[in-house]
Structures are given as C-alpha cells and as structure tokens.
Amino acid sequence: MEYTIGAAAARTRIKVPTIRYYEEIGLLPLPPRTESNRRLYGDAEIGKLNFIRHSRELGFQIEDIRELLSMAAEPQASCHQADSIVRNHLFEIDRRIASLQALKGELSRMIDECGHGRICDCRIIEALADHSLCHSEHSKPS
Amino acid sequence: MEYTIGAAAARTRIKVPTIRYYEEIGLLPLPPRTESNRRLYGDAEIGKLNFIRHSRELGFQIEDIRELLSMAAEPQASCHQADSIVRNHLFEIDRRIASLQALKGELSRMIDECGHGRICDCRIIEALADHSLCHSEHSKPS
DNA sequence: CGTACATCCTCTAGTGACTAGAGGATCAAG
C-alpha cells in the first residue's frame, strides 16, 4: 500500500507537519515522490512512524529514537545497547518522579497553611519568597 | 546595599544572562544604572530574584510567577488567586506523576522481558513498535 | 603608569520538538 502524507498522518496519528519535520532532521528517509512532487509512503515508513510515535509517547528523545531505529534495522546485532537506552530512560523517569513528589509535598503544605485571607498573611507568598521555609530540597523539575 | 549584576547573580544563584532575560521580558523592573551604564540592584530586587528562582525551582511557569509577583506587591488583596495558581500547579504535577508512573511500569516490563540476546529476539524493539503490547495507556509526559 | 584580566554592555542566534501561517500548486468531487 502507498499513502500520501495526509493518509500516513491519519494512520499513525502523527500530524502532517511533524512527519515533514522528522524527514527534515533525518529521522525518516526521503520518501519517493509522485510526478507532482507529493510524498509517497509505504508500509515500512508507516511502521517507522508508529515506532517513533510510540517511543515519543514513552518519553524518549529524538536522538534516542534515532539510535533505536538504527538498531531495529540491524536484527542480528546485540540488543545490549537498546537495553541500556531504555534503562537510562527509566532511571531518568525515576529521578523525575522523585523530584515531582518533593514538589508536591511542598505545594500541598503551602496550600494547607494558606489561611485564605489577605496576601499579607498568606503563607504561599512567604514560602515562595524563602526557600528556608521548605521541608525538602528541590531543584527544577526537568 | 547595592549590587552589580554579577554580585546579584552570585547572591541569588541566577546566572547573569538570565537576570538580563528576566528584565527583557518585564519580569524584573528596569534597574537604575551607573554613569558607565551598568545595572545596579538593591535589596528589593534581590528579594524578587530569590522569589523568582524559588518559584522556578518549584516548577512554576514565568507567567504564573509574573502574577504571583504582582500579588506579592499588593499585600491587602485576597490571596484567593495565589491559592488557585498553586492549586492548578499541584494538579498538573499530580497528572505528571501519574503519567510518569505509567511509563515507568511499561519500561520496567520491557526491560524485564528483554532476553539480552539479538535485536531480532528483543522484546524492547518489538514493544516500541507496537503499542498494543502495552498494559497501560500513556500519552507524552509533558 | 601600564597591562592583564574580569566584568560589564548590546546584539544575534541556538536549543528541542514541534506548531502556525503565508503563498501558491494540484487533486477529487460534484
């Protein structure tokens, strides 16, 4: 089967400009074109696009996906490298969860302590102004 | 006390270009300058910068901080609005934690099922290619 | 007093992963 870019977008739930963007950054190969210069995608490209979308949904970065795609293209190679990309990603997600949970604690506390009165009595503004009122360390959640 | 931009940066742990950036987007007022055109900050600006840094560390967006700062400047107003900004942010953080935990589950499963052999037998690549192998729904963690 | 070197200034451009829109060509349906 062959698909126009719009049909490919519909099948993969990736937007048309995003598909063109993936081509531009070399994540997708240059597809053949019709006589009137329109892109034509086959089943292999649909598969790649689904792979990309799913990996993005799982939070992988484009550069990780680039590597994972090139591994997928070499079925005889060891999967050690794929394993390590996923492991690193998992580690990063753990870090983010921990950091968000610390934030959640601080913010809940701020809300609990807010007396719902005037700004001048408000612990929220006070707490934002002064980190030493915090119970935990926190750095920007990435 | 008065501080050069570098001294203000050292005291607040915000980088010099970032302070200039905050000025450019109107988050910080235009500071007075020396005869040789250098910015001079007083204690009030140091306080604002600390407020900004802490709020950023807690994950607030610049536009939220802009509102929070203007509230902090009106001590007689109700803190209802501040409360609601923080509440919304907390809600968003909860959403993110839930989404990251779903991802974590999927990725852990992928790693467990990887036989550490060849790509062609690897469940990781297979799982990435096909969302229907997933146990949970997931959308991009934002 | 001269000379390093740090710090300051403004300005432009880059990051990641898209998204939005202009301006124009081509296609399919009625």
Add this chain to the structure above:
DNA sequence: CTTGATCCTCTAGTCACTAGAGGATGTACG
C-alpha cells in the same frame, strides 16, 4: 468548471533560557 481539500516550500514562533561575538569599563598587580 468550480469549489474546497490537500499538498508543496519557506519563514517565524513557542518556552526559558544559553552561547558567543565584539566592544567598553573596572580592578589588581608590578
């Protein structure tokens, strides 16, 4: 034959900075 959907390329915008050029000023040391 016209209408409207889809396609093309290109540029610019998003967020919150970061990096670097090119030049002026300040400070410490010999």
